Amino acid sequence: MSTVEANVRPDYDDELQKIADYVLGYRIDSPEAWNTARLCLMDTLGCGLLALRFPECTKHLGPLVEGTLVPHGARVPGTAYRLDPVKAAWDIGCIVRWLDYNDTWLAAEWGHPSDNLGAILAVADHLSQRRVAEGEAPLVMRDVLEAMIMAHEIQGVLALENSFNRVGLDHVVLVKVASTAVAARLLGADREQLLSALSHAWVDGQSLRTYRHAPNAGSRKSWAAGDAASRAVRLADIALRGEMGVPGALTAPQWGFYDVLFSHTNRDLATKPEAERRFRFQRDFGSYVMENILFKLSFPAEFHAQTACEAAVTLHPAVKGRLDEVERIVITTHESAIRIISKEGALANPADRDHCLQYMVAVPLLFGELAAEHYEDDFHAAHPEIDALRAKMEVVEEPRYSRDYLDPEKRSIANAIQVFFTDGTSTDQVAVEYPIGHRRRREEGVPVLEEKFRRNLETCFPRPRSAGILALCRDQQALEAMPVHRFMGLLTL
Numbered sequence: 001m002s003t004v005e006a007n008v009r010p011d012y013d014d015e016l017q018k019i020a021d022y023v024l025g026y027r028i029d030s031p032e033a034w035n036t037a038r039l040c041l042m043d044t045l046g047c048g049l050l051a052l053r054f055p056e057c058t059k060h061l062g063p064l065v066e067g068t069l070v071p072h073g074a075r076v077p078g079t080a081y082r083l084d085p086v087k088a089a090w091d092i093g094c095i096v097r098w099l100d101y102n103d104t105w106l107a108a109e110w111g112h113p114s115d116n117l118g119a120i121l122a123v124a125d126h127l128s129q130r131r132v133a134e135g136e137a138p139l140v141m142r143d144v145l146e147a148m149i150m151a152h153e154i155q156g157v158l159a160l161e162n163s164f165n166r167v168g169l170d171h172v173v174l175v176k177v178a179s180t181a182v183a184a185r186l187l188g189a190d191r192e193q194l195l196s197a198l199s200h201a202w203v204d205g206q207s208l209r210t211y212r213h214a215p216n217a218g219s220r221k222s223w224a225a226g227d228a229a230s231r232a233v234r235l236a237d238i239a240l241r242g243e244m245g246v247p248g249a250l251t252a253p254q255w256g257f258y259d260v261l262f263s264h265t266n267r268d269l270a271t272k273p274e275a276e277r278r279f280r281f282q283r284d285f286g287s288y289v290m291e292n293i294l295f296k297l298s299f300p301a302e303f304h305a306q307t308a309c310e311a312a313v314t315l316h317p318a319v320k321g322r323l324d325e326v327e328r329i330v331i332t333t334h335e336s337a338i339r340i341i342s343k344e345g346a347l348a349n350p351a352d353r354d355h356c357l358q359y360m361v362a363v364p365l366l367f368g369e370l371a372a373e374h375y376e377d378d379f380h381a382a383h384p385e386i387d388a389l390r391a392k393m394e395v396v397e398e399p400r401y402s403r404d405y406l407d408p409e410k411r412s413i414a415n416a417i418q419v420f421f422t423d424g425t426s427t428d429q430v431a432v433e434y435p436i437g438h439r440r441r442r443e444e445g446v447p448v449l450e451e452k453f454r455r456n457l458e459t460c461f462p463r464p465r466s467a468g469i470l471a472l473c474r475d476q477q478a479l480e481a482m483p484v485h486r487f488m489g490l491l492t493l
Helices: 014-025 031-050 083-098 112-133 142-162 171-187 191-203 222-242 258-263 301-321 337-343 358-368 376-382 387-389 399-408 437-458 465-475 475-480 484-490
Strands: 326-333 393-397 415-421 430-432
Touching: 014 142, 014 171, 014 191, 031 083, 031 112, 031 142, 031 437, 031 465, 031 475, 083 112, 083 222, 112 142, 112 171, 112 222, 112 484, 142 171, 142 475, 142 484, 171 191, 171 222, 171 301, 191 222, 301 326, 301 358, 301 415, 301 430, 326 358, 337 358, 337 393, 337 399, 358 387, 358 393, 358 415, 393 399, 437 465, 465 475, 465 484
Parallel strands: 326 393
Antiparallel strands: 326 415, 415 430
16 A cells, blocks of 8 residues: 555646636626616615614624724725725624625525625725725726625525535535635636635635524624625635635545535445535526525515514414414424524524524514514513413424425425414414515515615615615616715715
8 A cells, every 4th residue: 555645736626617717707697687786785785784773793893903094994884994805894794694684595505695795895895995096997886796696696506406504514604605706806816816715715614503503593693704704805815915726625535625524415425426525516607696586675584484474474463462362373384494493492692583483473473573673682581472472383394395495496485374272263374485585576575675775774874865875776877887985985974
C-alpha cells in the first residue's frame, strides 16, 4: 500500500463552475422576474424597517468601535449608520430577518432568499459612492435587482432537491454561497476570483440548525442570515485581493464538503456511488426562483404556518364567543410543517413562539390577527388562554398536502383547521392551500404587499417621505435607473 498521496491539483468542482458561469454570463430576460424583484425589494426593506421597533434587534446594530468613520460607508436603512460593507451586510441582514416576515422558498431545503439583500445593498451602496467620488458612473438599482434575481436563483435551485436540514445544517449556508457569488460579481471579480470566493464559502464551516429547534430555539435564528451575508462580503473581498481558491472544496475525498458535512444524507455511505453523494440539480440556473418566490404578506410567521394563520382568522368569528366550550382543535398539515414547527410544552422566548404552529394558530383564533408584538414575553404572559388552546390541539398529516408541497407545478403550503366543541358541534373545516403571497395569488397579493410596505415605511419616516419612496418603488423604470447611493439616501436618517 502506497503511503504517498498524489498531489495533483484538480480543476474547480463542476458545481462551482456552474454557479460562476451563471453569475458572469447569464442575461435575465424575464419581465416577471424583474417585476417580482422590485416587489421583493420593497417587501424586504419594509421588514427591516419594522424590525427597528424592537430593542433586541437594534442592540446589535452599528460599528463595532463606537465613533468609527468609514469613507463612503454603506448605509443601514432606517438608521444613521455608515459602516464598512462587511458590518453593513450584517446589520441589513439582521433587520431584514429579525421578525421572520420576509420572503420564503420551500423545497427540500427551506430558506429566505431576500436575506441576500444584506450583502447586495452593502456592497452596492459602498461601490456606488466610491465610484462617484472617483468620477465614474455609479451603480444603479437595476444592478441591485439583477443581483437579487441571481442570488435568489442560486439559493433556490440548490434548495430544490438538496436537504441541508436533514444533516443538521442551517439553510444560511445557501445565503453565504449565493451572497458570495453576487457580491464578488458586483466587486468586479473575474472567473478565477469568483471561483476562489465560492470555494471558500463552502470550505468556511457551516452553522448548525440547533438554534432553530426545541429545546434550543432562540434569537440567533434572527441574525444568522446577517452573519452569513457579512461573511460572504468578507470572502468576496479576500478573493478580489488575489487569495487562491480551494478547487476541490466540495468533492475532495475525506476532506471536502460532501464527505465531511453532507454524506449523512445517505447513512449507508460506503455502498453509495459518488454521484448519489453530490448535489442534485432539478433545473439550470435562470430566473425561476424569483418568479415563484413566496411573500409573507399577512403574518410575521414561519411560512409553513401562513395558510394555517389565514384559516384561523377565518374561524375567529365562530370561535371567539365559545372559547370555554372548545374541546379540541385539529390542524391538518403537511410533513415539513410537522417536522419544523409543531411543538408542545413551554415556549421560552419570541423566537420559540414564531416557530410554533400551535401558537401561531391559537393567537388568530383568539384575536383575529397575528402581529410581531404577539410573540413578545409580556403579551404571552398576559394571555394564558393561548397555551390553554394549544393544549387542545391535534396535528395530523394529510399525505396529499405533503405531495403537493413538493410538486414543482403546485408548490402548495396547505393547512386546514377545524374546531370541535363540548356539545358535539363543530365548525366547518377551513382549508387554505395557497397563501396570499404565492405566485398563484400574485395579482391579489400585490396591493397587500404595497400596503404592508407603506405601513412599514411609516414606522420610520414621515408620511410625505414614505409616500415618495413608495411612489418611486412602484415605478419599475424610475427605480431601475436610480443610482444606488441616492436610493439608499432616501432610506436613512
